[in-house]
Amino acid sequence: MAIGVASFNLLQPVIGNYFCLIDENMWGIIRQNVGVTGGLSSQGLGNHMMRLRPVASAMRNYSSATKEMTVRDALNSALDEEMAADPNVFVMGEEVGEYQGAYKITKGLLDKYGPERVVDTPITEAGFAGIGVGAAYHGLRPVIEFMTFNFSMQAIDHVINSAAKSNYMSAGQINVPIVFRGPNGPAAGVGAQHSQCYGAWYGSVPGLKVLVPYSSEDARGLLKAAIRDPDPVVFLENELLYGESFPVSAESLDSSFCLPIGKAKIEREGKDITITAFSKMVGYALKAAEILEKDGINAEVINLRSIRPLDRATINASVRKTNRLVTVEEGFPQHGIGAEICASVVEDSFGYLDAPVERIAGADVPTPYAANLERMAFPQIEDIVRAAKRACYRSVPMSATA
Amino acid sequence: MGFARVIHPHTLPLLADTRANPIATPSLFLGSTRTLRHTLTHTRSISSAQRRSVVAAKVSDVKLKPTTNLLVTKEEGLEVYEDMILGRVFEDMCAQMYYRGKMFGFVHLYNGQEAVSSGFIKLLKKEDSVVSTYRDHVHALSKGVPARAVMSELFGKTTGCCRGQGGSMHMFSAEHNVLGGFAFIGEGIPVATGAAFTSKYKREVLKEADCDHVTLAFFGDGTANNGQFFECLNMAALWKLPIIFVVENNLWAIGMSHLRATSDPEIWKKGPAFGMPGVHVDGMDVLKVREVAKEAIGRARRGEGPTLVECETYRFRGHSLADPDELRDPDEKARYAARDPITQFKKYLIENKLASEAELKAIEKKIDEVVEDSVEFADESPAPSRSQLLENVFADPRGFGIGPDGRYRCEDPKFTEGTAQV
Numbered sequence: 001m002a003i004g005v006a007s008f009n010l011l012q013p014v015i016g017n018y019f020c021l022i023d024e025n026m027w028g029i030i031r032q033n034v035g036v037t038g039g040l041s042s043q044g045l046g047n048h049m050m051r052l053r054p055v056a057s058a059m060r061n062y063s064s065a066t067k068e069m070t071v072r073d074a075l076n077s078a079l080d081e082e083m084a085a086d087p088n089v090f091v092m093g094e095e096v097g098e099y100q101g102a103y104k105i106t107k108g109l110l111d112k113y114g115p116e117r118v119v120d121t122p123i124t125e126a127g128f129a130g131i132g133v134g135a136a137y138h139g140l141r142p143v144i145e146f147m148t149f150n151f152s153m154q155a156i157d158h159v160i161n162s163a164a165k166s167n168y169m170s171a172g173q174i175n176v177p178i179v180f181r182g183p184n185g186p187a188a189g190v191g192a193q194h195s196q197c198y199g200a201w202y203g204s205v206p207g208l209k210v211l212v213p214y215s216s217e218d219a220r221g222l223l224k225a226a227i228r229d230p231d232p233v234v235f236l237e238n239e240l241l242y243g244e245s246f247p248v249s250a251e252s253l254d255s256s257f258c259l260p261i262g263k264a265k266i267e268r269e270g271k272d273i274t275i276t277a278f279s280k281m282v283g284y285a286l287k288a289a290e291i292l293e294k295d296g297i298n299a300e301v302i303n304l305r306s307i308r309p310l311d312r313a314t315i316n317a318s319v320r321k322t323n324r325l326v327t328v329e330e331g332f333p334q335h336g337i338g339a340e341i342c343a344s345v346v347e348d349s350f351g352y353l354d355a356p357v358e359r360i361a362g363a364d365v366p367t368p369y370a371a372n373l374e375r376m377a378f379p380q381i382e383d384i385v386r387a388a389k390r391a392c393y394r395s396v397p398m399s400a401t402a
Numbered sequence: 403m404g405f406a407r408v409i410h411p412h413t414l415p416l417l418a419d420t421r422a423n424p425i426a427t428p429s430l431f432l433g434s435t436r437t438l439r440h441t442l443t444h445t446r447s448i449s450s451a452q453r454r455s456v457v458a459a460k461v462s463d464v465k466l467k468p469t470t471n472l473l474v475t476k477e478e479g480l481e482v483y484e485d486m487i488l489g490r491v492f493e494d495m496c497a498q499m500y501y502r503g504k505m506f507g508f509v510h511l512y513n514g515q516e517a518v519s520s521g522f523i524k525l526l527k528k529e530d531s532v533v534s535t536y537r538d539h540v541h542a543l544s545k546g547v548p549a550r551a552v553m554s555e556l557f558g559k560t561t562g563c564c565r566g567q568g569g570s571m572h573m574f575s576a577e578h579n580v581l582g583g584f585a586f587i588g589e590g591i592p593v594a595t596g597a598a599f600t601s602k603y604k605r606e607v608l609k610e611a612d613c614d615h616v617t618l619a620f621f622g623d624g625t626a627n628n629g630q631f632f633e634c635l636n637m638a639a640l641w642k643l644p645i646i647f648v649v650e651n652n653l654w655a656i657g658m659s660h661l662r663a664t665s666d667p668e669i670w671k672k673g674p675a676f677g678m679p680g681v682h683v684d685g686m687d688v689l690k691v692r693e694v695a696k697e698a699i700g701r702a703r704r705g706e707g708p709t710l711v712e713c714e715t716y717r718f719r720g721h722s723l724a725d726p727d728e729l730r731d732p733d734e735k736a737r738y739a740a741r742d743p744i745t746q747f748k749k750y751l752i753e754n755k756l757a758s759e760a761e762l763k764a765i766e767k768k769i770d771e772v773v774e775d776s777v778e779f780a781d782e783s784p785a786p787s788r789s790q791l792l793e794n795v796f797a798d799p800r801g802f803g804i805g806p807d808g809r810y811r812c813e814d815p816k817f818t819e820g821t822a823q824v
Contacts, residue, residue, distance in 0.1 A: 087607060087608055088608070090603065090607075114607075116603065116606050116607045117607060121637070122633075122636060122637065122640070124633035124636065124637065126592060126629060126630045126633060127592050127595070127630055127633030127634050127636075127637055128592070128633075128637070129592070130589065130591070130592020130593050130595065130596060130630065130634075131592050131593075131595045131596035131599050131634075131637065132596060133592070133593050133596055134533075134581065134592060134593035134594060134595060134596020134597040134598075134599065134600070134617075135596040135597070135599050135600045135603065136596070137581050137593065137596070137597060137600075138531075138596075138597055138600040138601075139600070140600050140603060157586055157589055158589070158592065158593075161584070161585075161586060161589060162582070162584065162589055162593055166574070166582070167794050167795065167796065167797055168567055168794050168795050169564060169567055169568040169572040169574060169582070169583070170564050170567075170568060170572070170574030170575075170576070170582075170794075171563075171564040171565035171566075171567045171568070171574075171793075171794050172565075172793070172794040172797070173564070173574055173575065173576035173577075174574055174576050174581070175797035177797075206795050207795050207796065209796075209801050229798060230796075230797035230798050231796045231797050231798055231801055261800065261801070262800060262801070262803040262804050262810075263804065306803075308801075308803075309800075309801055309802055309803025309804070310803060311803065311804055312803070312804070312806065313804045313805060313806050313807070313808050314804075316806065348806060
């Protein structure tokens with residue numbers, strides 16, 4: 001179960017290089033587009049990436065200052081504020097205390113709140129997930145951290161059977177205000193057992209709410225909403241997003257800031273094609289949208305924010321406007337999020353579709369280790385671009401990864 | 403592990419008899435027919451995790467021969483007796499109702515194990531919690547859930563304790579702190595540990611100074627091999643949580659004999675391995691169970707940490723009402739039937755002049771009426787209405803998301819009319 005957390009610090013430069021490989025052409029495009037208003041030109045992508053000129057951030061239409069915050073800090077501040085506001089909130093998981101969090105999300109909390117509220121556990125996922133559920137039965141509000149959601153499989157019985165189903169089985173007598181959070185999906189080169197996306201698995205369970213933040217504002221608002229929610233919430237983060245910086249509005253820095261659960265966000269408005277994505281893929285979708293813009297395809301990018309409940313209303317409204325849909329996810333294709341979205345659109349907006357729904361997902365293989373194979377196993381920006389063009393009936397070159 | 407001889411299921415009861423078992427020293431077993439030696443000294447918690455500590459019981463009290471030092475008063479005795487009778491009659495009625503088709507699905511009956519439930523749960527306060535497995539009807543009844551509510555739940559009616567949504571295996575009651583009812587064995591143990599964690603958290607963090615609520619986790623011999631059990635033994639001992647792990651060792655996990663499934667069948671030994679006392683008690687004798695329970699609950703309330711109690715007991719019926727129960731030896735069943743906890747306790751009460759035959763008969767009659775009444779009530783209760791299907795999935799029903807009209811689905815007054823299209 002230990003994933004060599006010591007290598008955490010080594011990942012950063014790797015990520016930087018990784019992105020640079022595919023993006024170096026794009027940076028040129030983005031810089032050219034800096035002068036174009038409307039739509040998101042780019043996000044701040046980490047401290048050791050090429051820095052965007054301040055001009056780019058000033059193009060935003062946030063009403064207030066351009067304060068930036070990493071996703072990690074956003075999560076940390078959300079946890080901090082919720083723990084300060086409600087003494088029933090406590091954090092439990094491996095390495096959350098003295099180690100300051102395997103990914104440093106819980107940094108500083110042990111010193112502030114003490115070991116009774118920031119509980120380091122032995123390596124016992126089933127045990128401590130169940131302990132969290134039992135504590136939630138009695139009105140405490142645990143935030144259970146799984147070092148990655150792959151490890152949640154050891155505790156999935158508790159997430160589903162004793163957390164998600166209990167309010168129903170007890171007919172409303174016992175609700176479970178628990179949050180299960182942790183990084184989900186692939187990182188960089190961590191291999192098959194550390195790279196799976198669990199959005200589809202948890203998204204199919206009634207009684208659960210499944211949230212997938214992308215930006216820092218998402219992270220803050222959704223985590224706060226999750227902690228305050230009286231039902232079990234599975235909060236799927238992404239390791240590679242932790243270090244990314246996003247601008248945050250002053251409103252989102254307020255300690256009572258919450259985002260509604262079940263409402264997707266339209267990150268970029270468009271009229272030709274809808275691209276749905278969540279978590280890290282939102283960033284890719286936005287970049288793909290930039291590329292498509294150059295080819296005259298005006299894409300609308302939807303950041304799902306919530307897999308369960310899925311904001312079918314927003315998705316369908318968007319498809320009715322654009323008539324074409326591309327769904328993007330990193331998880332395995334069969335029975336995935338894209339499949340559900342496609343079914344929803346076919347059920348509700350079939351007459352509006354001008355082209356078959358394009359579904360982009362991770363490859364149907366356990367994640368390989370080799371960097372080039374891993375790159376082929378997950379959606380890349382050019383895959384999204386290609387799929388969008390296919391949906392628009394533009395001719396596209398054949399590709400090995402299609 | 404070397405037993406002096408090959409243990410065959412037939413001879414298993416002799417495990418309880420320390421003459422056959424060279425491993426357990428006599429002083430540790432309260433169910434032995436021999437009197438405990440006066441070398442029994444341990445009362446309060448032992449500092450060293452290595453030594454097994456022993457539940458204190460005055461030696462003289464545990465003898466089968468009555469002395470002037472009785473273990474129960476008349477009121478307590480009658481209360482316990484009534485509870486055991488309720489458990490027995492209720493379960494027998496469940497069997498009848500099942501074969502008449504009023505009850506369905508998986509039903510697991512508790513006949514023969516009443517001493518464990520009554521022995522432990524009757525010592526609890528209302529705020530203490532009980533977590534059980536699928537064999538949970540009697541735990542719920544002992545904790546105070548009305549028979550009517552349990553029977554209705556079993557019939558799947560809306561007046562049941564979980565409005566018919568839980569069923570036989572999922573008895574929950576927030577009022578009586580019955581935290582389930584779990585179908586997966588071992589699932590309740592971490593939940594119970596969490597409830598105990600809450601008790602400690604309330605005392606230490608939320609500063610509710612007198613919060614000394616304890617939690618009992620009931621489970622079987624099969625569960626004692628499950629990973630979650632060990633994880634929780636570790637954490638409970640590590641954090642000194644006020645929990646008692648009660649193993650109802652009825653020797654059989656459906657058709658799997660405990661001896662065929664376990665490398666070291668003496669479950670109580672697993673306690674000291676994790677740094678808590680492990681005790682073995684005769685689970686067919688409610689007074690012995692009660693004495694052990696008193697000490698274990700006292701330990702937990704004082705903040706001294708968890709205890710593992712192994713109750714050697716037996717289920718007179720099969721694993722569930724669908725189990726043909728062909729693998730168990732009829733001799734073994736007969737041997738245990740002769741040790742029926744209710745008969746034993748009745749004898750004790752009468753011999754020690756705590757109650758007369760008439761009084762006990764009156765209690766039995768009263769319980770018969772209670773159970774009959776609960777069946778009538780359940781029969782006459784309505785089945786859940788269609789709109790109940792979608793209720794209580796979430797505490798915050800906005801979890802159903804936003805509908806096509808842009809409003810939250812739950813705000814639509816027709817939402818719970820139960821269409822498949824959620």
